[in-house]
Amino acid sequence: MTQRSRSKDWSEFLVVADRVLRVFNEFISPILVKHEAESISLSNVLFLISMGEGEYKVSEIVRKGRYVGSNASYALKALTAAGLITRRQDVNDRRNALVSWTPQGAALVRDIKANSTDTTGYCRDSWDTLAALENHCARRVVA
DSSP states (O other): OOOOOOOSOHHHHHHHHHHHHHHHHHHHHHHHHHTTOTTSOHHHHHHHHHHOSSOEEHHHHHHHHTOOHHHHHHHHHHHHHTTSEEEEEOSSOTTOEEEEEOHHHHHHHHHHHHHTOOSSSHHHHHHHHHHHHHHHHHHHHHO
16 A cells, blocks of 8 residues: 555545554454454444443443444344343333443453553554544534
8 A cells, every 4th residue: 555645634544544444353353263253243343342341321332432223233232142242121221221241252352452452652642633533523513
């Protein structure tokens, strides 16, 4: 791939981010195999990681992650079928479901995070850029 000059256009940045996601998918492939979770898509793995440790309302995860409801439903179904999360009805609000990692899901996330640890500082430095992009796009959606 040819080197591009640094653009002020977020769309060029997102083209690179899309490519990085494909590379990350290849990177985690052996980890998924190790955990017998190779049928789980990258988007579902990212959904699993974004859930975080603990028990959360599905509606909170959807809102916080800006997921489309049907996409979240598909991810939850796939992750439940793979034995990576548990799902139960909220006894305090029967309209909501509560989800959490199973021990297998927690082990998978721990392994991905352990293998993804950045020792260069680039990850830390990238947070500001990603936050700026998210804020730029969110302002445009609201406006």
